[in-house]
Amino acid sequence: MKSLEAFLDTILILLIFVYQPFCLSLVLDSITPNNTVKDGDVLLxxxxxxxxxxxxPGKSRYRYVGIWYYKDPEKTxxxxxxxxxxxNETSGVLAIDSKGRLIIYAKDQNSPIWSANVSVPSEKSSSSFIAKLLDVGNLVLIKQDNSTVIWQSFDYPTNTYxxxxxxxxxxxxxxxxxxxxxxxxxDPGTGNCTYRIDSTGYPQMFAYKNRVxxxxxxxxTGQRWSGVPTMTNGxxxxxxxxxxxxxxxxxxxISTDSNSVFSRFVIEESETVRQFTWQDQGHVLKLGMSQEECS
Structure with a gap:
């Protein structure tokens, strides 16, 4: 009887070791040439x-690399x-390639699906670079020898400020x-609405749809945008x-010391610019920016 129990225990241990690699997800603090983010892994x-x-996102079956609030259960x-x-599958990998570029690829590393818009000096090896996610939500690619940021996601925002x-x-x-x-x-693909500074003449901030x-x-004004009086609400x-x-x-x-409160501006395809706060209790609308006549 004892020999049977020992045999079953041995089989159980073997099963754990055999199947564990297929369900293992990693929590990472950096990306290096030898440390990639696979689908299912998380960089914190x-x-x-x-x-x-x-x-x-939503009901989509497609896979994207994104950044979200770690405590947000909805992964906004x-x-x-x-x-x-x-x-269109779960074979995606975010990595630093042999040229030191930050890339996303699926089955073929030599045919990246996406790459960071940066030129890396040819004399630099891939081991000279590391990518980290900062606590402000900025993904940075860093040259390790002098800690110079050579690319950052904050330079290429999507729908969120x-x-x-x-x-x-x-x-x-x-x-x-x-x-x-x-x-x-x-679908997080590039939509028709943008929120940007018009630098011509006396600079102003506009929201556009199809460039209108x-x-x-x-x-x-020195303290706020003239059309947003709520910017001085504290x-x-x-x-x-x-x-x-x-x-x-x-x-x-943001004027808060709480680590559980976060702010974000979002441009929506419905011709709306909003500011939200996120708290542990969920999403709360802090400020809905009403439209102002454009002239």
């Missing part, structure tokens, strides 16, 4: 504020890498940061507006 920011991984995406290039993210034009590089709507709740303005935040804080020969940009923070 240092304080576990944000998470990155593969997801399917605040950034999507391959928004216009979905994967987060605290400490800049919107606006870098006049030196020509990089223009703005947010654009999803096509639908099931439908909402105007107005010009900068919730927004540390708003920084820069307009010089190098750049025109705006960046905001």
């Amino acid at each position: 920011s240092g304080q576990k504020t944000f998470a990155l991984g593969f997801f399917s 995406a605040v950034w999507v890498a391959n928004r216009d290039d979905p994967i 987060l605290p400490f993210m800049k919107l606006g034009l870098n006049r030196k590089s020509g990089l223009n940061r703005f947010i654009s709507s999803w096509k639908s709740a099931d 303005p439908f909402w105007r935040a107005g010009s900068w 919730f927004l804080d540390n708003t920084s507006y820069v307009n010089n020969q190098d750049e025109i940009s705006v960046m905001y923070g």
Whole structure:
């Protein structure tokens, strides 16, 4: 009897070792050439504020790499890498390739589905780079020898404007940061609505649909956009507006010390710009921005 029990125990142990690799998901703190994010794995920011991984929005069967609030059970995406290039299976991998680029591939690493818009010096090996997710929701590709950020997701936002993210034009590089709507709740592909700074003449913040303005935040008064009086309601804080020969940009923070409260602006395909807060209890609408006549 004891020999039978020992035999069954041995079989059970073998089954655990055989099947465990097929259901194992990893929680990572960085991406390196030898440390990739596979579908099912999660990359966490240092304080576990944000998470990155593969997801399917809404009723979609396609897979995307996105960033969401780690504590949010709905995994509301605040950034999507391959928004216009979905994967139709679960074989996707986010990795640093042999050239030091951040890429997404499925079955063939030599044919990436998506890659970060960055040029890596040819003399640098892939081992010189590491990618991390910061606690502000920014995915950064870093040169390890001097900690220089050579690419960041904050430079290529999707439909969400987060605290400490800049919107606006870098006049030196020509990089223009703005947010654009999803096509639908099931499709994060680039939609028809955008929220951006018009740098011509006296700069103003506009929301556009098909390049036609439908909402105007107005010009900068020194404290807020003229068309958004609620910006001085005490919730927004540390708003920084820069307009010089190098750049025109705006960046905001939030006036709360709570680690359980987060803010985000979202441009929607329904011609709406909203600001939300997220708390442990769920999504709460903090500020719905009413439309202003565009002239």
